[in-house]
Amino acid sequence: MPARLKLFLPLALFALLALFLFRGLSLDPRELPSALIDRPLPEFSLPRLGEEQRVSRADVTGRAALLNVWATWCVSCRVEHPFLRQLAERGVPIYGVNYKDDDVAAQRWLDELGDPYLLNIADRQGSFGLDLGVYGAPETYLVDAGGVIRYRHVGVVDERVWQDTLQPLYEELAAAEERR
Amino acid sequence: MNLLRLPVCLLALLFAASVSAVIETYEFSSPELEQRYQDLSGELRCPKCQNQNIADSNAPIAKDLRKLLYQQLEEGASDAEIRDYMVARYGEFVRYRPSFSGATIILWLAPALLLLAAAMIVVAVLRGRAGRGGPELSAEEQRRLQELVTRAETEENAERHS
Numbered sequence: 001m002p003a004r005l006k007l008f009l010p011l012a013l014f015a016l017l018a019l020f021l022f023r024g025l026s027l028d029p030r031e032l033p034s035a036l037i038d039r040p041l042p043e044f045s046l047p048r049l050g051e052e053q054r055v056s057r058a059d060v061t062g063r064a065a066l067l068n069v070w071a072t073w074c075v076s077c078r079v080e081h082p083f084l085r086q087l088a089e090r091g092v093p094i095y096g097v098n099y100k101d102d103d104v105a106a107q108r109w110l111d112e113l114g115d116p117y118l119l120n121i122a123d124r125q126g127s128f129g130l131d132l133g134v135y136g137a138p139e140t141y142l143v144d145a146g147g148v149i150r151y152r153h154v155g156v157v158d159e160r161v162w163q164d165t166l167q168p169l170y171e172e173l174a175a176a177e178e179r180r
Numbered sequence: 181m182n183l184l185r186l187p188v189c190l191l192a193l194l195f196a197a198s199v200s201a202v203i204e205t206y207e208f209s210s211p212e213l214e215q216r217y218q219d220l221s222g223e224l225r226c227p228k229c230q231n232q233n234i235a236d237s238n239a240p241i242a243k244d245l246r247k248l249l250y251q252q253l254e255e256g257a258s259d260a261e262i263r264d265y266m267v268a269r270y271g272e273f274v275r276y277r278p279s280f281s282g283a284t285i286i287l288w289l290a291p292a293l294l295l296l297a298a299a300m301i302v303v304a305v306l307r308g309r310a311g312r313g314g315p316e317l318s319a320e321e322q323r324r325l326q327e328l329v330t331r332a333e334t335e336e337n338a339e340r341h342s
Contacts, residue, residue, distance in 0.1 A: 029230055032227065032270075032271065032273055033271065034271070035267065035268060035269055035270055035271035036269070100240070126244055130244065130248065130269060131269060132269070133227075133269040133270050133271070134241075135227035135228045135241045135270070136228050136241065
């Protein structure tokens, strides 16, 4: 290597480092990829919220749908709730996982704020949440017709999140379903 | 006496935070299980709080994972089974001691490779330095050097004879 080029080596190293660090600035360390992407939704047998009847994996699969993990103690869930109702009105199927919550409080929440869910799984101990790899509410999973988890969003689902990420994926899955 | 006591107390305060972080305690059926609990809870990372292990974290998820860890240990699960269980749900992220495979291999090898690269650079630099004693003289410079030497010698001879 010519000696003159060698002089630029520190600058090149600096540029490379700066590139990596700059990229690091725009990454959100809280965004963890779910370990369950492209894996089947875990089996479960839990009571349906507000009823004695138990529900299992078969009750929430069969078509592309959202699985929303929520709780009354979760402040962000209250922010998210009106948008979930909008989605439900647009015909998007949403199942709820009432995560580590009090059944009475959860039922009151649905009575007061409206119920966007087709049904709610009462996961009082958080065991299903654990199998899903939930680490906080709200979390929203996109599950395809075959019961395979396709995407996980951590945090509030709003119009922007829906339009940018969830909707394209959901429509793709729904279209694949119709072709079959 | 009091003068000595103050720094000792201040020093003790430094360690107080890490001791008080964990609230609940579990009764283990054997001290060996308790030791494994300590090791594993120190090695498993809290998914919510990112830079803490589950032993240090107060997040609800860390509390749940500690409880689960306790239950699994008492049920006789091996360390590997427990790690696999956690990784299946939360990904390789939950391990502060990642497995030696796939995407994590660069994590393990990077320090050794960097050290090797640094050693190679040091050797190359030292060799280069030993190879050349100084800048080479051009033909013109050689001629001038020779001239100066002869002149010095003649002057010296002249002085000695006078």
